[in-house]
Amino acid sequence: xxxxxxxxxxxxxxxxxxxxxxxxxxxxxxxxxxxxxxxxxxxxxxxxxxxxxxxxxxxxxxxxxxxxxxxxxxxxxxxxxxxxxxxxxxxxxxxxxxxxxxxxxxxxxxxxxxxxxxxxxxxxxxxxxxxxxxxxxxxxxxxxxxxxxxxxxxxxxxxxxxxxxxxxxxxxxx
Numbered sequence: 482x483x484x485x486x487x488x489x490x491x492x493x494x495x496x497x498x499x500x501x502x503x504x505x506x507x508x509x510x511x512x513x514x515x516x517x518x519x520x521x522x523x524x525x526x527x528x529x530x531x532x533x534x535x536x537x538x539x540x541x542x543x544x545x546x547x548x549x550x551x552x553x554x555x556x557x558x559x560x561x562x563x564x565x566x567x568x569x570x571x572x573x574x575x576x577x578x579x580x581x582x583x584x585x586x587x588x589x590x591x592x593x594x595x596x597x598x599x600x601x602x603x604x605x606x607x608x609x610x611x612x613x614x615x616x617x618x619x620x621x622x623x624x625x626x627x628x629x630x631x632x633x634x635x636x637x638x639x640x641x642x643x644x645x646x647x648x649x650x651x652x653x654x655x
Contacts, residue, residue, distance in 0.1 A: 497540040504533025543615055545633060552592055552608035557616035560623065564607050571605050573597050575620055581652040585636055593636070596648065627652045 483491075507529045511522050553566030564571045582596040584606075593609040595617075607617065621627050635649050 493544045497537060497544055500533060500537040500540045504529060504537065507533070542618065542629065542633065545636075552594075552611040555607065555611045555613040555617055557613065557620045560620065562607065562617060562620060564605075564611065566608070566611070571607070573599070573605055573607070575624060578624070579654045580650060581621070581624075583632070583635060583649045583651045585649070595651075621652070624652055624654075626655070 508526055511525045511529065553564060556563040556565070560575045562573045562575065564573075577599050578597055579600055580598040582598075582604075584594045584596055595607045595609065597605045597607055599605065608614070609617070618629055618632070621632075622629055632651050635651055
């Protein structure tokens with residue numbers, strides 16, 4: 482008897498919850514013999530904490546990039562992004578991109594997206610709520626100087642303090 486939008490929001494955060502629970506359970510098992518943290522327990526706990534932290538970080542990033550899917554589909558293959566949407570299809574080669582702007586609004590009816598600028602052509606809009614958008618961030622990390630942490634920080638800052646529809650530049654080619 483859970484509302485569908487609440488169920489989909491909870492489903493988004495299942496992987497980060499599993500990552501955290503598995504890391505804590507593994508640490509509990511390592512520290513279980515006598516409930517003492519000796520040198521062997523600490524030596525086993527260190528790789529568990531590192532692996533669990535990496536898994537949790539990737540899971541949270543994936544959860545932040547997914548959401549209600551309504552703006553078509555994104556297909557990411559190596560350095561190419563294809564957006565198949567209700568208004569047409571767009572293909573972008575990331576090696577040719579000169580600038581990427583983030584479009585985020587505090588209003589629920591305005592979906593988040595990216596404005597991708599190419600030389601000698603108008604900007605292209607890629608929605609972040611499209612199906613398959615998880616692969617878009619992975620593809621953009623190959624751009625020189627692109628930081629996924631900075632991207633998420635700017636997205637969160639824009640969502641908190643958005644007045645109308647702000648556009649933030651998240652990457653430019655030197």
